[in-house]
Amino acid sequence: MTLHLIPDYDLSKHTWLGVGGKADFFAEVESEADLISFLKNSQCPITILGAGSNVLIRDGGIAGVVLKLGKSLQNITIEGDKIIAGAGTKLMDIAGKAANAGLTGFEFMEGIPGTLGGGLASNAGAFGGKLSDLLQEISFIDFQGNKKIISDFSDWGYRSSPWAKKGIFWGAVLRAKGQEDTDKIRFLMNEYHTKRVATQPQGVRTAGSTFKNPPNTSxxxxxxxxxxxxxxxxxxxxxxxxxxxxxxxxxxxxxxxxxxxxxxxxxxxxxxxxxxxxxxxxxxx
Ligand SMILES: Cc1cc2nc3c(=O)[nH]c(=O)nc-3n(C[C@H](O)[C@H](O)[C@H](O)COP(=O)(O)OP(=O)(O)OC[C@H]3O[C@@H](n4cnc5c(N)ncnc54)[C@H](O)[C@@H]3O)c2cc1C
Missing domain, CATH: 3.90.78.10 (UDP-N-acetylenolpyruvoylglucosamine reductase, C-terminal domain)
Structure with missing residues (x-):
């Protein structure tokens, strides 16, 4: 199998802001082997799209191939205090599964509408938590089709990930901060939800925070x-x-x-x- 490339594909429907021109080509990726084989044999520029909740795609569209992770990359397995997830999984689904399993540290993901892959690209975070605090291992495929395991997160900072734009986040192992009663975890997630509803616009086309917070201010x-x-x-x-x-x-x-x-x-x-x-x-x- 290889990737099924669709020409002139309208990207606006894949973004929260609801704007953007066409991709020269678009494909959903389901298998690692297909992706690696495609990357090893292609010279095209590659752009990867998650849930489109942190992007402004320009009206002229995107040159080359836009890839989106398919359903097979939306999976969560829990092993003890670890959560293993495909990069297409929604952060909110991870938070929900963690809560059910009584695992803490994932509560901040409540209300972040992106995927794990998109979150890894920006080191997504909220309410004092961020993805890199939980990361144990990431599986990553660079744009040349080489697979890597990333296990050093010391240089990940506020809304910054040193691997962004260098390839495709494929999946990650996240480690809980500890065990807690599910009701207590849900209570905290509800508090975060309430804070968002009180302070952020609801039911509108937005991509969340437009600008990063500068040091010592917002x-x-x-x-x-x-x-x-x-x-x-x-x-x-x-x-x-x-x-x-x-x-x-x-x-x-x-x-x-x-x-x-x-x-x-x-x-x-x-x-x-x-x-x-x-x-x-x-x-x-
Ligand atoms: C209402 C609202 C609230 C939000 N609140 C927060 C918040 O509290 N904290 C926060 O951090 N963000 C927040 N965001 C922004 C956004 O949800 C996060 O940045 C999210 O992690 C983006 O994920 P995505 O899947 O939508 O990525 P996309 O928007 O699709 O892509 C974002 C970037 O990631 C890259 N990317 C996507 N998937 C992959 C992949 N698998 N491999 C490599 N690169 C990839 C893209 O190329 C792009 O550069 C909010 C957005 C909205 C609309």
């Missing part, structure tokens, strides 16, 4: 101080509920990207801080 605070909470231009908006959440009310990718760049320039001018994008902008304008 992007939301700086945006609010710059008068940008609820700031709108056309169909693009910085949420009135959480200033760091970009909301798409029907804008194009170009309009969204230009709007965010304008907002960035305003914060730089008013607060002297150059905010760094947390959302990944991919593709051609």
């Amino acid at each position: 992007a939301g605070f700086l945006l609010e101080k710059s008068g940008l909470k609820g700031y709108k231009k056309g169909k693009a908006e910085m949420s009135a509920k959480h200033a760091n959440f970009l909301v798409n009310n029907g804008a194009t990718a170009t309009e969204l990207e230009d709007f965010v760049e304008e907002v960035r320039a305003i914060v730089a001018e008013r607060e002297g801080v150059k905010l760094e994008w947390e959302v990944q902008c991919l593709g051609r304008r």
Whole structure:
């Protein structure tokens, strides 16, 4: 078997912001052997897409091949205090399974709508927790088709992973921080959920936090101080509920990207801080 490549594939339906042009080619990956064989025999640029909850895909689409992990990469096995999961698994499913098994440390994943693979690319985190705190081992396939096991996480930082953009996260072994009563774990997850509902826009097209938090402050605070909470231009908006959440009310990718760049320039001018994008902008304008 090899990958089934679909030409001119509309990517907007795969992203939370609901924008983006077409991939030259798109394929779902189900088997490691197919992926490795494809990578070893292809010269095309490769982009990997998870749940599309942290990307702004540009209107000109993406050159080369866009890969998405298929159903066979959505799996969770629990062995003692370890969770072994395929990279296509939703972080929230991992949190749920961990809670049922009485394993702590995964609660922060509640409310993060991405996959494990996407989470590994940004070292996703919330409420003081982050993926690298739990990682024991990652299986990774570089863009040349070489498989590696990653077991050193000392240089993983806040929303940064040294392996991002170098290949494909295939799966990971995560180790719980400890054992706890399932009800207590669920209670904490509910608290996190309640906090999100109270502070973040719901039921809108967004990609979560637009900018990373600079050292010792938060992007939301700086945006609010710059008068940008609820700031709108056309169909693009910085949420009135959480200033760091970009909301798409029907804008194009170009309009969204230009709007965010304008907002960035305003914060730089008013607060002297150059905010760094947390959302990944991919593709051609
Ligand atoms: C409402 C909302 C709330 C959010 N809250 C949080 C939060 O609290 N904390 C947080 O950290 N994030 C948060 N996010 C952002 C997002 O959910 C996370 O960054 C998530 O981990 C992205 O996963 P994804 O599968 O959607 O990745 P995508 O958005 O599809 O991709 C993101 C990046 O990861 C790469 N990638 C995806 N899969 C793989 C793979 N298998 N191998 C290699 N690279 C890959 C892509 O190429 C891209 O560069 C939020 C987003 C939304 C919409």
